[in-house]
Amino acid sequence: xxxxxxxxxxxxxxxxxxxxxxxxxxxxxxxALNGTDYHDPQRLRMYTLENxxxxxxxxxxSFLLDAELNLYEQQSTYNPNMPLRNLIYIARxxxxxxxMESIYSSKPVRIPVPRFVVFYNGTRKQPEQKILRxxxxxxxxxxxxxxxxxxxxxxxxxxxxxxxxxxxxxLKEYCLFVERIRSYAARLPLEEAVERAVTECIRENILADFxxxxxxxxxxxxxFEYNEEEELKKxxxxxxxxxKAEGKAEDILSLLEKLGPVPASLHERIMSETSLELLGQWLxxxxxxxxxxxxxxxxxxx
Numbered sequence: 001x002x003x004x005x006x007x008x009x010x011x012x013x014x015x016x017x018x019x020x021x022x023x024x025x026x027x028x029x030x031x032a033l034n035g036t037d038y039h040d041p042q043r044l045r046m047y048t049l050e051n052x053x054x055x056x057x058x059x060x061x062s063f064l065l066d067a068e069l070n071l072y073e074q075q076s077t078y079n080p081n082m083p084l085r086n087l088i089y090i091a092r093x094x095x096x097x098x099x100m101e102s103i104y105s106s107k108p109v110r111i112p113v114p115r116f117v118v119f120y121n122g123t124r125k126q127p128e129q130k131i132l133r134x135x136x137x138x139x140x141x142x143x144x145x146x147x148x149x150x151x152x153x154x155x156x157x158x159x160x161x162x163x164x165x166x167x168x169x170x171l172k173e174y175c176l177f178v179e180r181i182r183s184y185a186a187r188l189p190l191e192e193a194v195e196r197a198v199t200e201c202i203r204e205n206i207l208a209d210f211x212x213x214x215x216x217x218x219x220x221x222x223x224f225e226y227n228e229e230e231e232l233k234k235x236x237x238x239x240x241x242x243x244k245a246e247g248k249a250e251d252i253l254s255l256l257e258k259l260g261p262v263p264a265s266l267h268e269r270i271m272s273e274t275s276l277e278l279l280g281q282w283l284x285x286x287x288x289x290x291x292x293x294x295x296x297x298x299x300x301x302x
Contacts, residue, residue, distance in 0.1 A: 015221050016074035016119070016174065017060045019210060021046075025170050029072075030065060032167035033117065038065070047093065062093065069093065069112040075153075076122045076178070076229045083134035083149045086116045090149075116151040121175050122229075123182070128160040129153070173206045180206075181222055194222045246271070248279040255286040256295060266296055 020026045023041035031038055045064040061072040071086060071093075079085075094111055101109045120126060134149040135142065154161050156175050165172035180201060184193035198219055202208045211218055249271045256262050273279055282299075289295035 014060060014074065014225060015177075015218055017048075018214060018217070018221070019170065019174060019207070020061050020072070026061065026063065029168050029171055030070070032164055032171070047097075064112055067112050068115050069097070070115045070117070072117050072119065074119045074121070076120075076225070078120065078122055078124050078126060079118075080132060080136065082116075082118055082151045082153070083132050084137055086151055087134060087149050090114050090116075116149070118151055118153040119156055119171070120153050121156040121178055123157070125158075126153070126155045128155050130155070170207070173201075176206050177201050177211075181226060185226055190223055190226060191219075194219050194226070197222075242274065245274045245276055245279055248276065248283055249273060252279065252282050252286045255283070256289070256292050259289065259295075260292045262292055263296075266292070269299075 020029060023044045023046070027038055027041045027044055030036065030044075043065060047062040047064050047069060048060075060074055061070075063070055069090070071090065073082065073086075075082070094114075097111060098109055103109055118132070130153045132151040132153055134147065135145040138145065154164065156165065156171070165175065177197065180197040181194055184196050188196065198211050198215060200206075202211050252270050253262060253267060256266075270279075270282065273282075282295075285298050286295055289298070
């Protein structure tokens, strides 16, 4: 019988989050990342805000350890807005953390040290490590930002960060699992690709215990995550095409404005066109025209 796995869009978990909800696994990841040697998983205090979605911002894993509030995020698509997302999220977390304190008293309110890490395992070429800064999003450059937030992005693809992956077998196996899905999804229907990846990983002892226990849920999550990843790629490709179209349209208008005033209706028609081929022809026509009216006459009826 054919199986159908349903993963709803508001599903609170991802495979990464489900995997590292296990404190023992999370502590191993923390130790590998920080060069520490903690042994007691109970020292971790999970601090992920359940169902916390504000401006479509939610966090994968948050936890307190040694007076540090760690926010870990897994990303399969590069996102330069992670510092801004984390700023919004950490503000909500700290609001929850100090809810019994008064920020208006003369006594300093103590808060844990926030730390932000993104584990990137997408296909876009990225350096092994990269610091994403909130100040990079400021509308103007400033030498010494009064508000800054730094996110450490670690690239887990293309043989990067081998030492980290060797220290944390679960993270390494998670990356192998994701790569297996991508490989099969390139030539098989998605559900079949995920099913095959899960079956083979169990057989090859890659996240075997986890996949056996959580098989159905992992398959549903993986299907949703892969679809979401592909949808984001399409959206960004469309955005790039739209950006190119806008650039060509602006070039056309720049040429026409040298010939005289451009009527609002013509301006709107040029700026609303999205066909790069047509805009390319219009750019040639605008360069050859001796008046705005002559250019307009060459346009096909709208």
